Every structure is written in structure tokens, then in C-alpha cells.
Amino acid sequence: MELDIRLKRSNKVYTEGESLIGVIVIDSKSDSKHEGISLSVDATVQMQLSTKNVGIFEAFYNSAKPITLINQFVEISKNGRLPSGKTEIPFEVLLKPKLNRQLYETYHGVFITIQYLLKCELKRPMLNKDIQKVIEFFIEYNRPNNEISSSIKNLISFGRTTGTKSLNFQLTPESIQNVRDKNRVPKFRIKGLIDSTICYIGEPFTGELIIEHCEQLIKSIELQLVRIETCGCAEGYACEITEIQNIQIGDGDIGRLVPLPIYMIFPRLFACPTLITNNFKIEFEIKIVIILDDNHIITENIPIKIIRYSQLELQKK
Template sequence: MSLQVKLSRESLVYYSGETIQGQVTVLNQANTAHAGLKVTVKGVLHLMPGKKELGKVEQTFTLLRKSKQLLEAGKIVGNTEIDFSLQLIPESGSELYETYHGQNVAVEYMVVAELQRTGLKKPLWTTVDFILERPAIMEGKSNAVKTFEIGDIGGDLSSKIVGHVQTTSVDIRTPIEGELEVVSAPPLEGIELQVVRKEKIKIPELVSETTSEAQCCELVVGDVQRNLSVPIYCMLQKFVVCPSLETSKFDLSFLLRLKIVYKDGTAGTREHYHDIPIELQRLERA
């Protein structure tokens, strides 16, 4: 005997307040007694200590928990399919955040089907994850082009790299775009555009602030011709980033980090970084 859960929406994307629908299938080749079948939709926030924070433990918070009894105790004869529907309403005092998998912060949602069995047999259960997104908002931030200039990097190396990104108010579903130009610089090993996330945990048991790379896009491999326009183009990956967020328990913010690696005849290579703060949003599309 085994269980399967299938959601009705192929994209697996849902919004707060919607009804999630699906079907639980009990695969059974006999006439089997059971003590009841239940389906539960869950949403959990995980706040985790950093690697250097010894003695601290992960804190979890229930954002969503709704259950429905599908079968009372009885017998199941052969394969059985049962439809279900549950509304995605947060627990009292909670809020449903977008699905996100960071370094010290994670938000996940799932549907759990559990079949209680008779006697001393362990329950059967299975889960399926789904994605929760917040509704898109009207664009409210400035869309002004953000220019940058990277000058001398210290020591005996001088450099000038100029460029721009189209906006620092980024729709999470559209690419980060812009251009850069190496005006003058020592020979290069390469240039990367990193999307960096800053996770700030604010609960007393686990106060911390960490910065980690969410993803990386290579812009230049090796050296590049001077005064040549180099395009910046980077699609944001799902789950490792989400709209910028401030809550009572944690904050999530993001920035673009240009990593320039110079060849250095004496030390091998030398790295230089330039940060551009950005606001990630889920904006309404025209």
C-alpha cells in the first residue's frame, strides 16, 4: 500500500487566499483496514544559525496549517482516489511569504497526506511541495538608470571601468540588463555579476546578519578589448531570490556585485568588488 498526491495546477504556483485543489490516491491491492486518511497543507518559516554561531538552534514558525479528514476509519478496497480542497489562509498573527531557500532563511509550503493504519503499523504518508507567490504590485519605485564607475583599485594597479544597469527596481521575472566598458585596466582574468542576498534575523534567540552569493553570471572570460561595450544580462533564478522583504522576524535585501579579477604579475590575480543595491519586486505586467 502507498499514497500519491497530485495537485490540480500543473505550475504548482498559488497565492495567499486561493484554494489549493488536488487528489490523493491510495494504491492498494487488497481489502485493507485503516484508521483514517487526512490531508494537511503546511507553510513553515525556518530561521537558521550561521556556521559560526555555535550553541544556537534553528527556529521554525508555522505560517499555515489547514487539515481535512478525507476518510474515516474503515476499509479500503483496491485503488481509491479522493479529491480535496483547502484554502491558503495564514495562521492568526502570521503572514504568507514567498517560497524562498536562502542560507539562513527558508520558507516552504507543502501538502501532506497521511493514512493511519490499524494495530502497530506505522502511518503511511507522502508530501508534495508547491510554490507560493505574493500578488504582483503596481510599480512604485524609480526606474532611473543607475550608472557606475570603478576607478583605481590600489597598489600599483590603476583601472577605469564604466557602465550602467537599466534600473535598481527590478521585477523578479525580468532580466537584469545594462552595459559596461573597460576604458583602461591591467590585463583581466574576467568579470562576473553576482546577485548577493543579505539575510537579517531579528528574533532575540538568533540575531544575525549574513551575506551570501545567490547566483553568478559571467560577463567577461579572460581579457576584453578596451572601450568595447559589454552587455550585462542576467535572469534571476527562482527560490534563491524573492522580493525584498522587511518583517518583524527577518529582513531580506539584495544587491548586485561586480567582481573584477585582474592579472597581477607578482601575486597571480587581484580581485576588486563594486556593489549596487537593488530592490527586487514582483511587478504587474502591462
Template sequence: MSIEIKLSRSNRTYRPDELLQGNIITKLPSSISHRGIQLTINGSVNLQVRGGSAGLIESLYGVLKPIRIVKKSIEVQPSGKISAGTTQIPFSMILKNQGEEHKFYETFHGANISIQYLLNVDVVRGYLHKSLSATVEFIIESDLASLPEKPVSPEMVFFYITQDTQRHSLLTELKSGGFKISGRICTQCLLSDPLVGELTVEASAVPIYSIDIHLLRIESIMVGEKIATETSIIQTTQAQSFFMLRNLSYIT
């Protein structure tokens, strides 16, 4: 026998002011009696350790307890029976009622921190039989009310890179001859939109063979009056892979 939850949306993405709808699907060799079918939503912020060298955030694992965002339960069916074969039991659940003050944060799966929302179903069968259970994760996006009415205009930030801005060791030729790279990048955009910018190599004492762009994730936890922060790489893109002459400008 098996049980699963199938949500109405294939991408399992919802906003807090929307209904969470779907079907509970059971596949049974014979009919069973139960003492009720219950659905429970659990949302929490968790600290997690994925292995590797211990960092500032990982050192707090086991000290910080999960922060509950929401926990809500409804009874889909009272005591009764479920027939043999495949049965679909529809459900509809309100994520956030009007007037509720608690805030839904967007789903996030980071290297050390996760914000997760789970929907669990339990078919209670009494003391002599094991309950049937299933869990599925659904994704929370921002409230419609918190979104801007119009697309946010891109905010461009200018930057420059020279031998004096680097903290790591450099080649002797770069230290003596120097180099300068300037550019600008859009710092405000949707996750579904590309990250765009402009990079100009103004001068370099040595030939440049490739340029890599790293997209980093920064995670922070406030503990008392201190903030523990760790950075991890999400994606690396090679912007240029051929021999580049000095004073060459290009768009990334």
C-alpha cells in the same frame, strides 16, 4: 502499499487566495479499513545549517525556534475503507480564509534560512496498523492584492569602481596607475526577467582579460536589537572573456 499527493498544478505554485486542489492516490494490494483521512498544511520559517564554516547565522542554530506561518487541517474522509488497486481521492483546501490576519510569505530556500510550505496526508489505521502518510511541498507566491496593477518601472542605480573603493590588496600597477569603471544596473525586476545593466571601463593601468559578475544572496536575522547578516554567491557569470582594450564600453 503506497500513498502519494498529486496537486492539480504541475509547478505546485499557488497564491494564498487560491484553492489548493489535487488527488490523494493510494495503491493497495488489498482493501484496508481506516479511521479517517486527514490533510494538514504546515508553513514555517526555519533556520538551517548546510555545513561549512560557522557564521553569524549558523551560530544561532538551535537557539532560534521555527516560526509558524500557518497550520491548518481538514478531514477528507471519515472512517471507512479504501479498495484494493489504485484509488484517487480528490481534495480541495482553502489556504487563507477571508478576514484572516496572518500573512503568507513567499517560499524561499536560502543558504541558511528557508520559508517552506508542506502538505501532509495521513490515513489513520488504528493502534495495530501503521498509518499511511505522504508529504509534498508546494510553492507560495505573493498575494494578488499586493501585486502592482501595472508592471513596475525599472529603477536604475548608477555606480563606479576605482582603486579607492576596494578593500582587498591590489597590484602595484593598479595602485599607482589606477583604474575607473562606471555603470548602472536595474535594481527592481521580476525573478523571471533578466537582470540588465551597463558597464563602462573608463580607464585601467593594466590590460583586462575577463570580467565576472556575481549575483549574491543576503540573509538577515534580527536577534534582539542586533541583526546577523551573511552573504553567499548564487551565480557567477563571465561577462567578457577576451582581451579588452582600455576605454572600452559594453552592455551586460
């Protein structure tokens, strides 16, 4: 006997207040009996600390319990018989969060995970193993006035009133931090432009970089997307910084005074709109890394805020 769940929406992307509509498909080689068929929707925020912080925040480590966003159970059938062949059972489940909760966007991080699962269970008579099928579906914010956290509302409001927020930056030996002997740092001057630090998740992160002067040969220029995951409670906070993706935008000794385009697509699931709550935070940075021929590394960290809606969509709202 085989069990499957097929959602009507092929991309499996939903918003709060919509319904999961689909069919349960049971393929049985012979006429058989069952003791019940059920559906459950479970949505949780999972938090954990890295091993280096367990001793420091042991009290928090013990209290970092999952946050339940949805916990719904639907009984499809108490018991009965299934004919041989394929049986399709339609279902519809409303995506409604628990009281005083809201649905955050799906996010797969290292220390924070926001996941939405739909599970079907078919109970079988004694001596027969129960059959389960679990699939993941995805949540995205629906509209700016959706009941989401105040921090997200502030981000959306900021983007609406100011539009894009471009950033000009310049790198010189004097601007580098945490260097013991700046006399050993080669002379260089690099300038750049970030088109907007308020980023729509559905559009690329763009800008340009210009090497005005560098007395050392350049080996590589890379663009990194970095996640900053913070978990916390009254006992303390733990912040973990990890790399999501690394894209090389320049190989070898880049020509001087030649604009080098910056272009990065935000990856699905591993990036989400910037999220700040009482228990956890998910924030992002862009890191520009310039590797010189003598293995000196020049970096520039640029904090960004990610939102779901572009300016054009916000104006339409």
C-alpha cells in the same frame, strides 16, 4: 500500498486566498482496512544562525523559533476499507494564513527558508506502518494591494511612482575601499550602467560594462547575485551574506571601449521579492567582479530591490 498527492495545478504555484485542489491517489494491491486519512497544510519561516554567531547571539539562537504561517488539518476519512486497485479522493483546502500573519513568497535560503508543505497521512491497523506523502507547493504574491508587509507595499509604491531606477557607476583606483596600499593597485577606469535597481523578478537584470582603461590584462569578468539574510530580535541581530549564483560575462582580456552586456535571470526559489519584517530581512545585491591577470580583484556591490510586478502590470492594476 502506495500513496500520492496530485494537485490540479501542474506548476504548484498559488496565491493567498486560493484553494489547493487535487486528488489523493491510493494504489492498493488488495482489499485493505485503514484507521483514517488526513491532510495537513504547514507553512513556516525557518531561521538559523551560522556556527560562527552561535556564541555571540546565544540568547537569540535559543529564541529563533520557526514562524508558523499556516497550520491547517483536514480529516478526509475516519476509518474504512480501501478496495484493491486505484482509489482517487478529491480534496480542496483554502490557503488562509493564521491570525495576524500574511503569506510570504516561497524562498529557499541558507539561513532563512520560507516553505509550504502539503502532507497526507494514511493510518493503518496495528502491525502495519502508517503511510505518509509530503509535497511542496509554492506561494507568489497576488496583487499590489495584497495584505503583505508595509515594506513590500513601499517597494511597489516606489516602483510605480518612479518607474525604473537606472544607475551609472565608475570604478577607479581611488574608488576602491579597504585597500592598504593603493600604490600597488594597477591603473584602471571602468564605467557601467545598470538599467534598473528596482527589479521585476520575472525579468532579467540588465545593463552594460565598458573597460575604458586598464594597464593590466583582464582574466575574467563575473556577475554575482548575493543574498543578505538578517535574523534578529531584542537580544541582537545576525546578518549573513552568501552567494546565490555566479555568471561569467567576460572571458580573457576584454577589448577596451567595447560595451559588454550585463544579463542575469533571477533563479526560482533562491530569489524572492525583497522582504523586511520585524523578525527577519531578505535583501539582495549584485556584485560585479573583475579579475586581473595578476590576481588583483576589482569589485562593485550594487544593492537592488526585487518586486513581483513589472511596471506594465502595476499600471494595469
